Amino acid sequence: MLTLILALLQLTCALAHQSGEADLLAKVQHTKAAILTSRTQQAKLDRLAELKHYLATDAERLSERNPAAQRRLRFTVEGLRLYLDYLDPDELAAARCARVRSQLLFSADPRGIGPESLPGEAREALEILSLICPKK
């Protein structure tokens, strides 16, 4: 009986964990789609601010539970927060996209090895940056 309860608990934890991952990915995808369809630069920056707020809340929520059990999810949330922080609204509003991109690359890969060595969260932030920056 005890074994069954433990197994059920483990399963519940695993499902909750997976759902945490799914929620995060869904939120990021939703933000990207919203940025893409936003008509003004300010609207795009507003969507980015919403995502940053969501990540901050999520990080707080995750840290209240057993952090080690949620390690990979916590890493991902922290990584996204750190790299998205480099997407400075003032810089983006002034269309200084090249500076922002350099700063992000420097933070993620100061050795400049190339895209293959970039952390996934930094790649995601770069993709969001490319959606915000006006095409030349």
Added chain:
Amino acid sequence: MTGMLVTLLFILAAAQADYQQCNAKNDYLEARLSPRGAFVFCAVCNVPNSTATEHFDDFSRIHRELTLPPACVLASLESTPDHVYKFGVCDDGTGKIRTKNVEKPCISESYHFLAYLSYLEAMTCLGIDPREMFGLLNLESNFQTNIGSFSGAWGVGQLTGVAVATTNQFKRLAPYAQRKECEPLKRYFEAPMSDKNACEWIGVPENPARNFLYAGITYLTFKKLAAVEVAKALPLAKLKPAERERAIFDITAYMYNGGDGGVRQALRVFLEEKGPAPLSYSVFKAEFRDYLREYFGSSIPYYAARPDALAGKRREVSMYVGGIESRLAKVEKAAGVKCSR
């Protein structure tokens, strides 16, 4: 008084140093440095064509405290392995770096003085104690001006295009331009170094002074971020000031190698898992290194890096501070003096 004493020590050290005899294959830097002790194109000389010892005397009069013995840089240069690194020279024809048939440069008195004095000038300009970055640069390049890595990093600070580009774009050198201590390096503030042409990062005589400047700025940029992380970390809040400095140095060094993003990510999760109880420096040092080796770059599968690439990066980043310390110990032993703080 201290300056005079150090000058005397330097002259004695130079007199006693057994410099390498250059040959046709390794004397390519010598063409830009005059024979034995006098600089022709010295980037840091106030008096053109002064001898190295005259210049050193001049330098030590300006900067009263020189905290790094010259033997440290000499021992670092001499400890460069023969076949581990590649070396490059700027091809006058193409303006690009040529590595084929380029040997490790011979360590002459002129080359030693150039590396040593350039380092002191750049660190003095940036307000960094030369002993602070010594171990890191010893690991990165052995103070060799034209050393390269297979990932495209060049020079004493093993700079990359992205590090040079951000320094230029964010004008990180600008706050130092008007400092009196930066006067001898003034020309490098007027024309930024190219982020595309690595020749500018290794060419003598502008380098290694210019490369040291950019490396120092990169180091300070990361140090600022490391200090912020430590300041808000509850488990590290009760460290003694000296231990706090060491923790900040360790984190800065990890960032210099692996980027601030990944290191801050790991640090935040590590500290959260440790809980609010105070950590001693020794526990932090050992456990955070192990944590980096185990979890650096951990992400949910959607964002995960390729396992082989991640394993390599984890190994490199987690061993970085240990590498600095072990290579520093060897150099200090060879130099017979202390080169770190």
